Amino acid sequence: MKRPAGPVDAAVTTRLTGHMDAGTDRGSRAGRLLRQYPLVALTSLMILATVLLPQFGLEEPVRLLASVYAAAVVLVRSVSMIRTLRKGRWGIDLLALMAVASTVAVGEYLAALVVILMLASGEGLEDFAHGRAVRELRSLLDRAPRFAHREMAGPVLDDVPVDAVVRGDVLVVRPSELVPVDGELLSDSATLDESSLTGESLPVERHRGELLLSGSVNGEAAIRMRATATAADSQYSRIIALVEEASASRAPVVRLADRYAVPFTVLALAMAGTAWLLSGDPVRFAQVLVVATPCPLLIAAPVAFLAGTSQAARKGIIIKNTSTLEQLARARTAVFDKTGTLTSGRPVLDRVELASGPGQGNGEGSAAGRLLQLAASAEQFSSHVLASSVIEAAAARNLRLLPVAQATEHATQGVEAVCGGERVVVGKAGLVGAAASGFRAAALQSGQLAVYVAVNGAYAGALIMKDPLRADAMDTLATLHRLGIRHTMLLTGDAHATAAHIAREAGIRHVKAECLPADKVSEVAAIAERPVLMVGDGVNDAPVLAAADVGVAMGAKGATAASESADVVVMLDDLSKVALAVAIGKRTLAVALTSIWTGIGASIALMAVA
Structure with missing residues (x-):
């Protein structure tokens, strides 16, 4: 009658299973090496046989076997060698094969096997280090x-393979998805990350009727587009x-x-x-x-x-x-x-430009620090791609984020929020300019982008971002x-x-x-x-x-x-x-x-x- 397995039995079983698994792993690794470098393995076995078997009176069969093996290697390798020579490329392998052939011809089969092992080992090392x-x-x-969301009758979306998309199809691209094919934007606007396609590090704004490239990444708002090319004819392909x-x-x-x-x-x-x-x-x-x-x-x-x-x-x-x-x-x-x-490849804050002119310092007690603090507090509720950069800039200057009473995001444009008792608008020039008096566009240099800020209905300044x-x-x-x-x-x-x-x-x-x-x-x-x-x-x-x-x-x-x-x-x-x-x-x-x-x-x- 079998007794139930106790803790000791379980431990023994685990160790035995582990040893078996390890042995299996070693066996599989050895098998892979044998399949990957068969010439090295076979030549090593042949050398071992030529050393051991003559002690049992089998010198003549070993000599014949080793000679036939070496001759076969020379014959097989000579075919590829001839192709190489026809292309005008000489290699050190030619000298090695001639050495093998000559040693077989004079009966020095062990020397032939050693040369074959050197040749095969060198190639094996190159292949192992290649790693391609x-x-x-x-x-x-x-x-x-791989898939696109194609609009059907009404609000119904049909997920189809990207290869099934034809010109004229209306597609929906959800937040953070790849644009499946080249097409025309049907939504009012879209914020896209095209850095992997064009190298442009800052977010790109597209408006109705503009071209969208396949492979670009959509922002935080779903958009509609009309396919103008098939997948095979699009930018990514x-x-x-x-x-x-x-x-x-x-x-x-x-x-x-x-x-x-x-x-x-x-x-x-x-x-x-x-x-x-x-x-x-x-x-x-x-x-x-x-x-x-x-x-x-x-x-x-x-x-x-x-x-x-x-x-x-x-x-x-x-x-x-x-x-x-x-x-x-x-x-x-x-x-x-x-x-x-x-x-x-990630925008950072370059400077704070105040509406009232240059400010002193970026600390919490300064005007520039206060502007950045208010902007970062409002950006907590924004899905815009620059929001995290603004928040990180505030954190780097040890500015605490203010409590937010209410917040409203305007897709791709910016955000309005009540922060610390003040109404703050952060975003693009169009949104801030319409909500604030005294607005003026910032003077930007190459590679810069502005995030505008209004406080209590008055233009307060801009955060100038760049990719340094x-x-x-x-x-x-x-x-x-x-x-x-x-x-x-x-x-x-x-x-x-x-x-x-x-x-x-x-x-x-x-x-x-x-x-x-x-x-x-x-x-x-x-x-x-x-x-x-x-x-x-x-x-x-x-x-x-x-x-x-x-x-x-x-x-x-x-x-x-x-x-x-x-x-x-x-x-x-x-x-x-x-x-x-x-x-x-x-x-x-x-x-x-x-x-x-x-x-x-x-x-x-x-x-x-x-």
Whole structure:
């Protein structure tokens, strides 16, 4: 009769289950490694067999098996090698395969297996460090609008796939939703976030009849629109197509070791032939080729790049491709997006402009502080995109929010509230100007936006907001210059005046503004000083990141589309990591080159001995 399981039994069962799960996990990991690197696994087993089985009198079968295996590897790899040679590309793999073939021919099968293991291990390390996403557009496609709310008879909405939307359909876009297709705004007005499409950091106001771009984010009020394009012809789909085209057109980077393959292979063959000729023994030819297959070229250089990617990952920098480290080290031009890259991408309070003239201080006892306190108190009940920026500005100045007796929001325009016994109106010029006497528009500079404030029916002043340059931007550009990047450019979809202002602050001389995604790709392609490093975030940067020699995405707050199409992703909201990535690339390349030249020198010496 079985007894019920007690606490001890349960603990034992849990431990056994845990061990079984761990064993299963280890087994599954081993299975994945075997499937991912079959040549490394099989060659290791063959070497183990050649060492152990001869002790049981099976030397002849082992010799035959190892020789057939090595010959099969040479035959299979030669097919791809011939294709590569036809394209005019030589690799160090050619010398390795010749060494394997010659050692098999003279019966040195163990040496052949060792060379195969070096070749397979080097490729496995490169593949492991590569880390490239198999489907670059996964996140971009996941973020794409999938459904649209189409108006039917009366107030009924029908949720249809976005591909089913046709021109002329009337759609409803709810708060914080993506605009599904390009279309004409039917509502009186709308506040949209287009930063991921155009680079404009401040909210964009659209009015009846104006064009809405698919992929932009609606504000806090539902809007109606009429589709003017299908999903396939809309802005978001065009950006996806640009990413695919840019990724496909970028030329592959030649492996670092392969650049030394042609002269080294010629030298090795000449020395091997000379040894055979002088000795009359074909074994000498095979011996020279075996020692001519330099381990540093096949393994040490990939290990150096793997170490570089690991070091970068510890610093919050994901480098998806080992060849990217070399491109980082050799970069001569750095191109920057503006919004979310050189700037924070979030509006902050620049100054308080009083109706009565310049005020002193921003504290609670000052006129400017009082104005900000009243505005922030009223903005607690506003859904406008700038409301949180105003409240944060008050909190940064230690201004307490006043109790609100009543509040009324005017969609996309502003808010009216009774705060601390005073009637306050905060919002756009149209709302505040109609509610207050003495109103006048603020004098704004490039990249600025005004939030107007009226108190008790009289115009009180304005809060001037802007998207400032990052605090670490100038230091980052100076560090990049010290690292050898002499050319810099600002490339943005924002207005030229705003872009020029940020460029002057950052010390960037070349500016290209008001660029669409396709324009950015063209501008980067036209740069003569290469390799080109492009730094950006947002959906609009995805095509140019894919087209640049090295695309760097500020992935902490940027769109996943930019992160997926880039070669380097900075996981922290820290622009200085871009310069750190370049520095890591330079150190890694120096170590790899040292390994390569050390290997070549040692191989030449050993070839002379052989």
